Amino acid sequence: MIDFLNSIDIKLFYFINRTIANRVFDFLMPVITDLNKNILVQFLVLIFLLLVLIRGNSKIRIAVFILILGVAVSDQLSSSIIKYIFLKPRPCHILSNVRLLVSCGSGYSFPSSHAVNNFASAIILSFFFPRAFWWLFGYAFIIAFSRVYVGVHFPSDVIGGGALGIIIGTAIMALYLQVTEVWHKYFKKSKKIRSNG
16 A cells, blocks of 8 residues: 555655646746845845734734744754654655756755745734635645755655645644633633732
């Protein structure tokens, strides 16, 4: 069964990486897959975070804080723990005829940390901004797809990473709701005691 699933994974990898290859994707996917490494993008994110701290309302500040916490948790869990449990090599390390459009990287393949982080982020941000749900998950899907297209992950890596990201994001938001519920109960109780005193 494992061999059968592995063969499907490899066939699907070659389909995305080679069969549907085209000039437009060859240009776009390397840019999209490494947006987090782009200096201009990093600068714009930093400016955005500063503006949120200075001028943002409490909802946006909380959303950004939870997002940063969520990405920190998801990235460390996927990159520093789960990858070292599975020790799965990247396709660009073990397969022939891989169209490698970015650096292969020295790390392990499962799960894709890009997929984990972006799907966790999509869950967290869509909680605060539900109207952006499809945009957020569409972006996460494109990032996940790009990791296979450029040759650095198997489809199972991004599917597993996406599922893990959704679980992490949901767990973080469930914890957030629990904490805020306890906080509001405590705040109301202390306010009632002060008003009666």
